[in-house]
Amino acid sequence: MNKEVRHLTNIEELSVDEIDDLIKVANDIIANPNKYKDKCNGKILATLFFEPSTRTRLSFESAMLRLGGNVLGFSEANSSSVAKGESLSDTIQVVGGYADIIAMRHYKEGAPLVACNKSSIPIINAGDGGHNHPTQTLTDLLTINREKKRLNNLVIGLCGDLKFGRTVHSLITAMSRYKNIKFILISPKELELPEYVKKEVLEKNNIEYIETNNIEEYMSRLDILYMTRVQKERFFNEADYIRLKDYYILDKNKLKNAKDDLCIMHPLPRVNEISTDVDNDPRSKYFLQAKYGVYIRMALILKLLEVK
Amino acid sequence: MNIDTIKNGYVIDHITSGNAMKIYELLELGKLDCQVAIITNAKSKKSGTKDIIKVGELINLDMDKLAYIDSNITINVVKNDKIIEKKKLTLPEKLVNVCMCNNPRCITSTEKELDQVFILTDKERNIYRCIYCETKLNKN
Ligand SMILES: [Zn+2]
Secondary structure: OOOOOOOEOOHHHOOHHHHHHHHHHHHHHHHOHHHHOOOOOOOEEEEEEOOOOHHHHHHHHHHHHHOOOEEEEEOOHHHOHHHHOOOHHHHHHHHOOOOOEEEEEEOOEOHHHHHHHHOOOOEEEEEEOOOOOHHHHHHHHHHHHHHHOOOOOEEEEEEOOOOOOHHHHHHHHHHOOOOOEEEEEEOOHHHOOOHHHHHHHHHOOOOEEEEEOOOOOOHHHOOEEEEOOOOHHHOOOHHHHHHHOOOOOEOHHHHOOOOOOOEEEOOOOOOOOEOHHHOOOOOEOHHHHHHHHHHHHHHHHHHHOOOO | OOOOOOOOEEEEEEEEOOOHHHHHHHOOHHHOOOOEEEEEEEEEOOOEEEEEEEEOOOOOOOHHHHHHHOOOOEEEEEEOOEEEEEEEOOOOOEEEOOOOOOOOOEHHHOOOOOOOEEEEEEOOOOEEEEOOOOOEOOOO
């Protein structure tokens, strides 16, 4: 184990100041992309995707390529050494000799910790099962910062699968460190925010929240509406999935009382939670959000590689 | 009921009724060469009934495992027919290979050489979480 190497497995490992710095760098990259195009010349990012996630992988690869670096890796476990029975610890130690930094996605929760304990190079957790996905949260924070020009004084509506939706849990955790944040939790009873998130994050930090199963009830108060997808793989029972998957579909009509400067977000890919007629509404920011994901990952790679 | 007093060993007292067999199994007391007596549903002033275990030798007792099962236990250390020490247990900060993570999606289910490690995240409510997946340890 190399103690000096900095990894990112969980959003809480970053202080508010560090997040501010990452956002500042990302904003600077957006403003002056040329300044950064050779920063990672000669460096290699390994994308180790034990579970496929094309979008996240491409976002990391784009980030490294835009910094002038190179990428290598695999996109699913059965095309990798795992299929031959190699342990994660071994894979990580081998790749440490091939690359300078790793972005890893794994279907097992806690895999990043195992990897970090064995790695000589920085590891970025690109998602571990239903557990953590810190670069999604950083993407969300950059989007809010750019579109609302602030990370405090916000009423945030979270809609859809609040039970299994890890992006929601870590967004709540991250936002609870800023001042005057209120949450409107919109979900069917079956997909409510788990008790431990309410107790250990919201109530512990004295954050106001309201639970509702009606997406329109508080629409007029929202500064941000964060939509999520109901993911099939999180259900043990097919019937529950089918019953709940179309519970919330955001369309133009449901937005009629919304603020003019509402910011509509979604971690993507969407299935049908947001009707395509919302896409050309200027308040829809989800495609921009995906684009911002590249810039915040660029900022993170620079930070972990200690490139100035 | 009368069970031989012990010369050297432990009287593990104030075990919550029903926990004696769990202790017997987790501490593998069945593998010892010395005498082990298990008394269940003994009368207790404090809590109605309790279990007691007597171990007839001063073996190395795993206090962390005992505390994990039942932190109310008192351990009387007996030497030459006398109780020389009464030990109270405290919840260990960390449990290593005492129990398994029961989250089927946890990395410990596939990465076989890993230690099973839990840390005490909430002292008041006696909550342990897996260091890998952070799933709450379910003691039953
Ligand atoms: Zn676990």
